[in-house]
Amino acid sequence: MINVQFAALPERWETYEAPLRAAFEKFGLAVDLRLDHAPEDVDYIVYAPNSDLQDFTAYTRCKAVLNLWAGVEAITGNTTLTQPLCRMVDPGLTQGMVEWVTGHTLRYHLDIDHWINHQGGEWSPVCPPLASQRNVTVLGLGELGTACATTLASLGFNVTGWARRAKQIEGITCLHDAEGLEDALSTAEILILLLPDTPATTNLLDANTLDLLPKGARIINPGRGPLIDDEALLDALDTGQIAHATLDVFRIEPLPKDHPYWAHPKVTVTPHIAAETRAITASEVIAENIRRGEAGEPLLHLVDREAGY
Structure with missing residues (x-):
């Protein structure tokens, strides 16, 4: 027994x-x-x-x-x-994460928030780009990051992945080390964070790395809250360096009711539901x-x- x-x-x-x-x-x-x-x-x-x-x-x-x-x-x-x-x-958690990440990536790619909120009666058709014209970067190429990256690549997105160690994944431009991180961030119109929480990844997105992103980039974080320097992200949102952030994980959970993320017009908060x-x-x-x-x-x-x- x-x-x-x-x-x-x-x-x-x-x-x-x-x-x-x-x-x-x-x-x-x-x-x-x-x-x-x-x-x-x-x-x-x-x-x-x-x-x-x-x-x-x-x-x-x-x-x-x-x-x-x-x-x-x-x-x-x-x-x-x-x-x-x-x-x-x-595998159930992985599938849930892939669906959540893919949904929010498409939401940003197709500018769905704009059309949902565009109720002023003005007919202004703007054709979104194709996925092949959109650069997506996934930081973290473990089981979850690889699954999300390969799914997005299968939809036609130009996907770059970054990991601390060298990786090879078919259909993904894989980068590593400090220089690779700069290159991965520099093209990221949509940035997805799926790194573990370790001393080496804490505040990986700070004022300096946020400035490496293309102006107007969008951020999706279903990974770990401490990956982001919260004050730096709020500043980048206020200046327009970052257009919007969708955050599912936080340093303190539940997210305190008085946290600035709740009221910020450029932040979407979800209550740690990306993957269960x-x-x-x-x-x-x-x-x-x-x-x-x-x-x-x-x-x-x-x-x-x-x-x-």
Whole structure:
């Protein structure tokens, strides 16, 4: 019997219990899934970083901690976590992110906000450019960034991607390092942020990098709130350097009611809805990793502690 402990907020148990049990059965795993195993008996922990479980010292038998979130920045620095840590790469979450990013990219590309708000009775047809005439840059070429970039390229957009390490993706102009970042930003009429939150990416978009964008660029951030220097973005919006920003993630969530983003006419706020882990598909990812762990096979989506993701 494989002992699996579920360590997340109580409402998540109600969402995940049945899908996890179904996934374990589908993968032929004999699992005792509980909220309250004795720590020394636990083989795997299904985990969310906002769980009450923050000290892993007693989990001496645990073979892996399987994160329910794509982001792991809230747990990688925990010195008691010595077990292998796997982040969530959920096909349902990825599809949700692709749909959200594609929708807002097309919204900006076709200037849909203008036509929705253009109710003055003036007939002024302006034909939007084709996707092949629009430059889109995606910062971050992990699972989510690659999926979004390739989808946008399939629609005809000129897509440039930037990552901290060199990548090769068919149909995407891939850049890396500091010089590559400047080049990626310099052509970005629509900029999409899908980088992890690490010390190297905090405030990556600041006054200097915002000035590298073409005047009137639009920004879409479904990645991480700390990627953007908020004051610098507000200044760039006020000067017209940035035409508009759609923000789904923030340094403090929920976004405080008195935050300037709420009232700013050039900002669209969405409440961290770009991508959500789907219980059915995520449960199968968890089950597959437990199957691998029991079979002695490499775990999927293992976190690089030094890189932070």
